[in-house]
Amino acid sequence: MYRETQIIESAKTTSPNGGPDAVDDGALVINVGPQHPATHGVLHLVITLQGETIQKIEPHLGYIHRSIEKMCESLSYRQFIYVTSRMDYLSAHINNHGCALCVEKGLQLEVPPRAQVIRVLMDELTRIASHELWWGAMAMDLGAFTPFFYAFRERETINDIMEETCGARLTMNYMVPGGVMYDIHPNFQKRVKDFIQLFTNKIDEYDDLVTGNIIFQNRTQGVGVLTAADAISYGCTGPVARGSGVACDIRKLYPYEVYNKVAFDEIIETAGDSYARYLVRIKELKQSVRIVEQLIDNIPEGDFQAKTKAVLKLPKGEFYSRVETARGEFGVYIVSEGGTTPYRIKFRSPGFSNLSALDHISRGCKIGDLMAIMGTLDLVIPDIDR
C-alpha cells in the first residue's frame, strides 16, 4: 500500500479526540501535495472535506528533512553557518546572522560598528527580496500571474547587488563569527540607492495591481481569521502574529546590532485575516526601505571583521540568540561542551509554528480559501522540515 493511501485510510478510521475530530460519513479525504504547485515545496496536506468545506487539515512533514541540526553537530563553529542558508533560503542572510550572533555571544566577541551596519543593511535587503517573492507567489496562487514577473523584476536587482558584494545570489554565507566575510563592494552604496529610488515607485504599482483589486480583496478579507490569543498559543511569530495584533517584532523587543538606533515602525494589523497578514508584509516593505535609507549613507569606517582565533572554541554552557527573519522569530540554541563543535544545536524556525496554526484557521473555510491562507502564512518548506 502506498504511503499516501495509508495516511488517507488512517485519517478515515481514527478519531483521536472522539468528538469534533471524528470524520462524518460522506467526508472526502484528499491529498494536497507533496507535489502541488501551490504548496511551493514538498508540503503534504491531508484534507478532510465535507462537500467543499474543510473539516480538518493534517500536515505531513518529512519530505525534505535533511537533519540539519544533527549535521551541525559535526561541523565547526565557522562551518555550520553555511548550512543554515539551506533552511529558510529566502532569508539566508538573516539565518546566518542569527547563528553568527549566537557564536559571538559564546565567544563574548564585540562586532565592529561597520560590520553591524553592513549586516543590518543586508538583512533588510533580504527581507525586501523575500517579501517580494512572497507577494509574487501569493498573487500567482490566487490566479494573478503578472505580479509574479513584476516581483521578480525588482528582486533581481537585489540579487545582483548581493552577487556583487557577497559573491552569491541565494545562499550567500556572508556573515561569519566576528563580522562579515568581505567589505562591501565599491559600487554597493550607489546601486542600493538606485534600487531604493526604483523600488519606492514600484510599491505603488503593487498596490494598484493587487492590493486594491476587488477580486483579491474578496478572496482574502475575512478568510482564515487567527485571533491574537490563538496566535500566541500556537507560537506564531512574524507577520502572521502581527496581522492578528500581537506585537512580536524581535527587532523592537530585543534589538540586536544597530536596530535600536534606526527609526522604523512595527506594523500591526488587528483583523487577523489573510488580508491583514498581506497588509503587514506590504507595509513592512516600506519600513525596510526606511531602514536602508537611514543606514546606507552612514556606514561607519573601520574593520568589517573582528580578529578571531583560527579555531573557535565556545566555553561550556548554553547559548541562545534570536533574530527576526522575513517569516518571524528565528532562534539558535547551542549547547557547548567546550570543544570545537557544538554538542547540540536546536533551531527554532518560524515556519513550523506558523504552519501549526493552519489546521485551526482553515476549519470551516472552503477549499479555494486554503490557497489564500497558505499564501499569507508564507510557508517555506525547507524551513519547516530542516
Added chain:
Amino acid sequence: MAFLKQYISDVYRAVSSLLKGMKTTGSYFVRPKEIITQQYPDNRASMTIPERFRGEVVMTHDENNEHACTGCTACELACPNATIKIVTKFDTTPEGKKKKALDTFVYHLELCTMCNLCVEACPTSAIKMAQSFEHSVYDRSQLLKKLNKPGSKLRAGVE
C-alpha cells in the same frame, strides 16, 4: 433602494479597481525600454559576471607554471563537505633535506557549495574562486578536478 445603491457602488468599485490594475500592466506596452528580459545564452559575450561571484575553486598559476600551494591542508580542514583532498609528497631540497610539498590538489566540484571558506582559510592565497558558472557535464566523473597543473611546482619564496 439601499441595496441597489450598495450594489451599484460595489460594481463601480470593482470595475475601477480592475481597470486600475490593467492600466498598470498595459502601460508597459508603450514603455518597452523597461522590459528587462535577457536573451541568455545568446548574450554570453556581453554578460558581465561580478569578480566576487563564486563559481568554482581554481588554483592560480603564474607564467612559469608555478603555484603558491604548500600543501598545508588548511583548506581541507576548513571545508564543511570534504570537497577538497590534498595529496602530499616529499621533495628533496638542494640541501638534501626532505620537505613536504603538494602532489595533487583534488577538488570535487559536485560536492562544493561555494561557501568560500577554503579561500578564506588559505594562508598563501593559492586558491581563489573563478567566475565560471556553466558546470553541466554528461558524466559525474568529469566534475572531479585536479587543480594543480601537470608539471607545476611551488613558487620560490612561498612558505
